[in-house]
Amino acid sequence: MTTLPTILIADDDRSIRTVLTQALGRSGYQVRTTSSAATLWRWVEDGEGDLVITDVVMPDENGLDLVPRIKRIRPEMPVLVMSAQSTILTAVQSTQRGAFEYLPKPFDLGELLAIVDRALKQPAMQAPAEPSGAPEDNLPLIGRSAAMQEIYRVIARLTTTDLTVMITGESGSGKELVARALHDYGRRRQGPFVAINMAAIPRELIESELFGHERGAFTGAANRHVGRFEQAAGGTLFLDEIGDMPPEAQTRLLRVLQEGEFTTVGGRQPIRANARIVAATHRDLRVLIRSGQFREDLFYRLNVVPIRLPSLRERPGDIPLLAQHFLNRAQAEGLPSKTLAPEAMVRLSQYRWPGNVRELENLMRRLSALVPQSTISEEIIEAELSDRAIEDAPPPAGAEPPPDTPQALERVIERHVARLMTEAREAGEDGVLYDRVLAAFEAPLIRLVLGETRGNQIRAAALLGLNRNTLRKKIREHEIGVTRRVG
Numbered sequence: 001m002t003t004l005p006t007i008l009i010a011d012d013d014r015s016i017r018t019v020l021t022q023a024l025g026r027s028g029y030q031v032r033t034t035s036s037a038a039t040l041w042r043w044v045e046d047g048e049g050d051l052v053i054t055d056v057v058m059p060d061e062n063g064l065d066l067v068p069r070i071k072r073i074r075p076e077m078p079v080l081v082m083s084a085q086s087t088i089l090t091a092v093q094s095t096q097r098g099a100f101e102y103l104p105k106p107f108d109l110g111e112l113l114a115i116v117d118r119a120l121k122q123p124a125m126q127a128p129a130e131p132s133g134a135p136e137d138n139l140p141l142i143g144r145s146a147a148m149q150e151i152y153r154v155i156a157r158l159t160t161t162d163l164t165v166m167i168t169g170e171s172g173s174g175k176e177l178v179a180r181a182l183h184d185y186g187r188r189r190q191g192p193f194v195a196i197n198m199a200a201i202p203r204e205l206i207e208s209e210l211f212g213h214e215r216g217a218f219t220g221a222a223n224r225h226v227g228r229f230e231q232a233a234g235g236t237l238f239l240d241e242i243g244d245m246p247p248e249a250q251t252r253l254l255r256v257l258q259e260g261e262f263t264t265v266g267g268r269q270p271i272r273a274n275a276r277i278v279a280a281t282h283r284d285l286r287v288l289i290r291s292g293q294f295r296e297d298l299f300y301r302l303n304v305v306p307i308r309l310p311s312l313r314e315r316p317g318d319i320p321l322l323a324q325h326f327l328n329r330a331q332a333e334g335l336p337s338k339t340l341a342p343e344a345m346v347r348l349s350q351y352r353w354p355g356n357v358r359e360l361e362n363l364m365r366r367l368s369a370l371v372p373q374s375t376i377s378e379e380i381i382e383a384e385l386s387d388r389a390i391e392d393a394p395p396p397a398g399a400e401p402p403p404d405t406p407q408a409l410e411r412v413i414e415r416h417v418a419r420l421m422t423e424a425r426e427a428g429e430d431g432v433l434y435d436r437v438l439a440a441f442e443a444p445l446i447r448l449v450l451g452e453t454r455g456n457q458i459r460a461a462a463l464l465g466l467n468r469n470t471l472r473k474k475i476r477e478h479e480i481g482v483t484r485r486v487g
């Protein structure tokens with residue numbers, strides 16, 4: 001008996017899932033559908049399915065980001081990417097990341113079936129060449145610096161426990177990767193890994209996303225919705241950007257952690273919480289606690305095992321290894337093979353990497369695609385980096401000014417401004433920088449002062465030396481939540 005090929009479909013649009021299920025089912029395929037990238041990933045990890053069809057924009061993760069991860073663990077699996085944002089960028093990115101085909105929405109069902117048929121017939125041809133890199137490329141985390149060794153040791157020690165972990169570190173330093181490693185090597189590895197990013201979900205939806213809701217719990221709740229806590233049962237719940245969690249959700253989460261059970265929004269029946277919690281943030285939670293934006297009691301519940309991930313500039317020795325790893329990976333995804341000249345490597349190691357590993361990864365991917373020569377020279381790196389770096393001559397590693405000095409603050413500001421400049425340049429935006437830089441400092445300033453005055457705007461305006469109406473305008477502009485607290 002031959003088994004029918006199974007197609008895994010991830011799209012948060014139910015009508016697309018229905019149409020595809022019917023069309024593919026009629027053509028003799030088995031079909032499994034999900035609205036979440038996390039579920040799709042779990043199926044792929046569990047070795048299920050013969051072909052993936054994924055949407056790009058999904059509530060929990062961008063489908064395009066999933067493609068290279070799928071190709072890494074299941075290189076033979078064809079992945080079709082469909083997207084309503086049918087820009088040339090999406091198409092190019094899908095292909096670069098190893099997708100078999102890219103389908104702009106709306107698409108022709110006949111064309112889709114033909115592509116599925118073609119993809120399943122030629123799996124061998126789709127398998128990318130073996131990466132030329134070291135076996136290291138298959139490791140979940142790259143880096144041999146002392147700082148990373150310490151991280152590995154902590155992860156290893158935690159494999160036999162379900163302790164709650166709080167990962168802190170700058171953006172792009174690998175917090176999510178560490179969370180996944182804790183899950184993949186831990187006791188709950190057979191269970192699901194469910195991630196939720198507090199900064200990516202509208203604040204008013206966070207509670208129902210986390211805990212689920214009953215039918216009719218609020219306007220628009222047409223059906224019962226299973227929350228991430230329930231989805232993560234038996235596995236790990238990764239609470240990313242925990243510092244952005246709204247106060248009500250914080251209170252609810254604290255209760256769950258204390259009592260070990262929760263109720264859905266609008267529900268009464270308590271459900272046992274059976275998820276290991278790993279939280280992460282790039283923000284300083286102690287500052288948020290001081291300004292009244294994060295509950296101190298919740299912090300202590302979450303901060304059972306703190307893991308502080310070093311920034312890339314704190315471990316420059318890892319840069320060559322990581323750079324080579326990302327070039328190998330780009331090659332495995334079908335981009336041309338590249339090597340870095342030794343001087344180019346030195347220059348990379350001296351750069352400050354405000355966007356950390358993510359920035360390095362992106363640069364290597366871009367160079368793999370764009371540089372025609374097979375050896376990337378120092379000049380090419382120099383041109384790339386001097387474009388984004390503020391300082392011409394970065395200070396050697398270890399020359400960070402002591403914390404809490406005006407120099408350290410200036411350094412932080414410089415890094416942030418450099419990042420905003422890069423973003424504006426990459427997005428081709430002119431005339432936005434001054435406002436964005438000001439907003440970046442104004443919003444936390446106002447939040448802190450309002451925290452200090454317990455939400456009293458008159459006192460806050462006086463403290464700031466601002467006119468009351470100006471302060472109100474800025475509160476609106478920055479969408480700062482103001483709650484008056486008594487006592």
Ligand SMILES: Nc1ncnc2c1ncn2[C@@H]1O[C@H](COP(=O)(O)OP(=O)(O)OP(=O)(O)O)[C@@H](O)[C@H]1O
Pocket residue numbers: 140141142143169170171172173174175176177178240282357358361
């Ligand atoms: N040690 C590492 N080895 C290999 N790849 C890494 C490492 N650290 C980070 N990366 C890669 O860098 C990118 C950013 O990592 P990740 O998303 O885990 O960072 P993050 O700290 O969670 O970022 P953010 O705070 O912005 O969510 C990912 O593509 C990840 O695979």
